[in-house]
Amino acid sequence: MPELPEVETSRAGIAPHLDGQRIRRLVVRQPRLRWPVPAELAARVEGERILAVERRGKYILIRIATGSMLLHLGMSGSVRILPLGAAPGKHDHVDLELDSGKMLRLTDPRRFGALLWQAQGEQHALLASLGPEPLSDAFDGDYLARCCQGRRSAIKSLIMDSHVVVGVGNIYANEALFLAGIDPRRAAGRISKARLGTLAATIKDVLARAIAQGGTTLRDFVGGDGKPGYFKQQLHVYGRAGEPCDSCGSILKEVRLGQRSTVYCAACQR
DNA sequence: CTAAGGACCTGTCGGC
DNA sequence: TGCCGACAGGTCCTTA
Incomplete structure (x- = not known):
């Protein structure tokens, strides 16, 4: 589904709902995405405050003090902001529940997307080998x-x-x-x-x-x-x-x- | 190193 | 209407 413009549109759409919010709970109904969602991810992020929602290539980075959640939408992934308690559908694999009473829901029928963890000060191998951003001066x-x-x-x-x-x-x-x-x-x-x-x-x-x-x-x-x-x-x-x-x-x-x-x-x- | 193909997974559509 | 193959916005990994 998403190329860079769709990922950036998604990032910009969800950021106002996430910025500054405390994470109440991370619910992973289906950990088997492109790579398994790390089992310890919920424990890492629950109770933490979201500092920024950024983008690198087609990855959305949800940053907290100790690191960032890396979200990739693959071919068929999408994210929506919904009220807490909205009934999940078959392909609604992850909910990031917020203190605001809303949540970020990841939907991905083909499961080519990913939800990973990058510790503060470290760079995930998947990001380390990426080329420059096409809209930056480095790309000419x-x-x-x-x-x-x-x-x-x-x-x-x-x-x-x-x-x-x-x-x-x-x-x-x-x-x-x-x-x-x-x-x-x-x-x-x-x-x-x-x-x-x-x-x-x-x-x-x-x-x-x-x-x-x-x-x-x-x-x-x-x-x-x-x-x-x-x-x-x-x-x-x-x-x-x-x-x-x-x-x-x-x-x-x-x-x-x-x-x-x-x-x-x-x-x-x- | 490069280039080409397979792999991962589900849904949809066109043809028979 | 039902079945089957081809195809779909990504990209890593293996093979040659």
């Missing part, structure tokens, strides 16, 4: 060109690699490559530095615009405030195979790259 054409140097894999696969840059998933990889006019199948190492500069800029642009629109709602994604995202109306290629290109009218093609659906315009993208 020079950096991207260095990553692409000598690489034969498809540029689309490379920009979706979280060790290169975080937050670019299948929707926005397709969109950014369309906007940059680059064929998603092109070998990363065979693209000019100037074009990679354009690509870095379009990645920033498409992500920033999607965040401003509250993300992309495909099925039932809603931010923590319960509102859907409105970016779907602005998608040029994702989910549009067989339809005409917005720019030139050619029929958009679909191929599979790294087992992911890839849609592009053979006329506009080279």
Whole structure:
């Protein structure tokens, strides 16, 4: 479900409800997510006050004095703020109950998400190897060109690699490559530095615009405030195979790259 | 080291 | 209506 804009929308939606709240109880009904929810997590966080709700890549970090809970939404995860006592559904795996009388509920049908613990002053291995934030100054054409140097894999696969840059998933990889006019199948190492500069800029642009629109709602994604995202109306290629290109009218093609659906315009993208 | 494929899990949809 | 395969917003891990 979530790429960076959806995770940021979720973070921003839940943060006002969590900031400064004391954690009354952590209820884990299903610990078997991508990795097991640590058995001692409830004991670590209960009674503690939430100091901040942050984000690194697609991880939401709920910070308390002794460390942070790391929340990843995987493919199908979402979070909602609900009143205490709301009856849980089949896929409502975790509730973070607050003194305010509300709770943060994690729902994740496919269970590719994760809830982990990072002690204060330490960095979890999953975060340690992440690339820069796409909206930061550290991510630019020079950096991207260095990553692409000598690489034969498809540029689309490379920009979706979280060790290169975080937050670019299948929707926005397709969109950014369309906007940059680059064929998603092109070998990363065979693209000019100037074009990679354009690509870095379009990645920033498409992500920033999607965040401003509250993300992309495909099925039932809603931010923590319960509102859907409105970016779907602005998608040029994702989910549009067989339809005409917005720019030139050619029929958009679909191929599979790294087992992911890839849609592009053979006329506009080279 | 790189690149490619499998793995994890459930729900939904299209075709027969 | 029922069954079966393909596919879905992620990404780590294994294999070659």
